[in-house]
Amino acid sequence: MSTNEKIRVDKYLWAIRVFKTRSQASDACDGGKVKLNGNTVKAAKPVAIGDKFEVKTEARKWVIEVVGLIANRVAYTEAVKYYVDNTPDEDKLAPAFVPSVFQTGKRQTKIGRPTKKDRRNLDDFMGTED
Numbered sequence: 001m002s003t004n005e006k007i008r009v010d011k012y013l014w015a016i017r018v019f020k021t022r023s024q025a026s027d028a029c030d031g032g033k034v035k036l037n038g039n040t041v042k043a044a045k046p047v048a049i050g051d052k053f054e055v056k057t058e059a060r061k062w063v064i065e066v067v068g069l070i071a072n073r074v075a076y077t078e079a080v081k082y083y084v085d086n087t088p089d090e091d092k093l094a095p096a097f098v099p100s101v102f103q104t105g106k107r108q109t110k111i112g113r114p115t116k117k118d119r120r121n122l123d124d125f126m127g128t129e130d
Contacts, residue, residue: 007069009034009053010043015070016079018055018062028055052086063087 007015010025013034019025028034029043035054036045047066055062068082114122 005069005071006046007071008043009036009041009045009047011071012047012066012069013053013055015073016064016083017073017076018057018064028057033057061087 010019010022010029013019013025013028014022019028025034026043029041032040033056034041036051038054047069049066049069051066053062053064053066055064063086065084065086066082067084070079070082073079
């Protein structure tokens with residue numbers, strides 16, 4: 001690739017496999033999830049070697065430095081040659097799912113579905129029969 005060609009931010013992030021689709025990369029730029037030197041950037045901004053991006057994806061946070069320009073999506077082993085991942089270790093791991101309520105899978109007693117005995121007692125009380 002020649003040095004005077006310009007690559008859009010969304011196309012670059014898609015090509016280095018930060019985003020699965022180019023439209024996801026564009027939406028992330030529009031949503032303020034992509035920052036260049038602390039400032040949000042638009043999808044059409046040209047990328048230059050040496051730029052440092054902070055990208056928040058659904059899976060994790062990325063801090064990358066551009067070391068090469070690439071316009072087309074290539075295999076992951078090739079794509080990693082075009083950027084340096086400076087992401088702190090704690091951000092590299094996806095956040096673990098934390099349930100809002102602790103659930104052991106067992107139902108508390110006397111709450112929820114009636115037992116067979118409870119059902120028979122209820123049927124006797126209501127006068128219903130099968």
